[in-house]
Amino acid sequence: MTSPRVLEVQVKDVICGENVTIIKPSNVYGCELKNGVFIGPFVEIQRNSVIGDRTKIQSHTFICEYVTIGNDCFIGHGVMFANDLFKNGQPDPNPDNWGRTVIANNVTIGSNATVLPVRICEGVVIGAGSVVTKDITEKGIYAGNPAKKLRDLP
Numbered sequence: 001m002t003s004p005r006v007l008e009v010q011v012k013d014v015i016c017g018e019n020v021t022i023i024k025p026s027n028v029y030g031c032e033l034k035n036g037v038f039i040g041p042f043v044e045i046q047r048n049s050v051i052g053d054r055t056k057i058q059s060h061t062f063i064c065e066y067v068t069i070g071n072d073c074f075i076g077h078g079v080m081f082a083n084d085l086f087k088n089g090q091p092d093p094n095p096d097n098w099g100r101t102v103i104a105n106n107v108t109i110g111s112n113a114t115v116l117p118v119r120i121c122e123g124v125v126i127g128a129g130s131v132v133t134k135d136i137t138e139k140g141i142y143a144g145n146p147a148k149k150l151r152d153l154p
Contacts, residue, residue: 017053031063034071052105065095066117069103076111076128083117113147123153 009025017035022028026039030047033039037051040059045051049063052071057063060078067081083098084091092098099117103109107120110128120126120136127143127150136142141150 013047023059040077058111066098067101067103070105070107070122072106073103074108076109076113078112079109080112080114082114085116110143125153 009027010029011022011026012029014028014030015032017033017037019035020033020037022039023041026041027044028039029045031045031049031051033051034053036054038056039045040057040061042060043057043063045057045063046065048065049067051057051069052073054071055069055073055075057075058077061075062080063069064081064083066083069075081101083101085099086092101115101117102119104120104122106122107124107126109115109126110130112128113126113130113132115132118132118135120132121139123139124136125141126132126147127141130143130147131145132142133146138149140152142148143150
């Protein structure tokens, strides 16, 4: 009988601005956290991701590689980002084939939403439990599976 390989959660190789808070346990590595970022517990942020100034990431959120989140955003509890869409029916080991996600400034994403590789413009609210499958180019409130615009915002 062999022993399993056990890896500890870590904060490693992170470019950090000033006044960044990370609540343990969190697994944050190879990414950039700008000024005033807050990371709640049980969050994973993978390499090649960037989190903008004063953005708050709540507990149990997963931010995969190649996600850029703007300034003054709020990411609710349990939000999942995906970059590999299993286009060939299985995980793709080549990161060059993975999608990229860009979230502009002042975006709020409700708890338990799922965000596929998309671009979301400034000033958008994504409702809790929504699944974002397409780019969002107009400010407003979006919800559902797939997420659709419910109403404009000023």
